[in-house]
Amino acid sequence: MKTAFLVALVACLSGACSGNPPPDACNAASTASTCAEARPDRTQAVAHLKEHVSYPATRSEVLAACASTKEFSDAEKQWFIDHLPEGKYTSADDVVQALKL
Numbered sequence: 001m002k003t004a005f006l007v008a009l010v011a012c013l014s015g016a017c018s019g020n021p022p023p024d025a026c027n028a029a030s031t032a033s034t035c036a037e038a039r040p041d042r043t044q045a046v047a048h049l050k051e052h053v054s055y056p057a058t059r060s061e062v063l064a065a066c067a068s069t070k071e072f073s074d075a076e077k078q079w080f081i082d083h084l085p086e087g088k089y090t091s092a093d094d095v096v097q098a099l100k101l
Contacts, residue, residue, distance in 0.1 A: 038078065038079040040072055040076040042096075042101045046101065048065075048066070049092035053092065063080060066080050
């Protein structure tokens with residue numbers, strides 16, 4: 001799973017991502033409990049976004065900051081990939097709003 005995350009991140013950082021985020025991993029084939037468990041803790045995510053991301057930041061830059069931390073599990077990192085829309089964010093609050101945390 002860690003390898004898949006890193007491959008997706010490298011592809012994204014190299015410009016392979018489209019204007020939309022990757023398909024949502026929490027689809028009809030997933031169970032609600034699996035998706036809920038992957039969602040990062042709001043308090044921890046907000047703190048990370050405020051302390052470890054330099055703004056303004058693109059989607060790729062936010063994801064890179066999340067990828068390089070041990071604060072989040074691989075599943076939580078994948079949740080960020082699946083839920084953060086393409087864009088340029090001026091603050092942690094913008095990212096939190098986009099993620100609907």
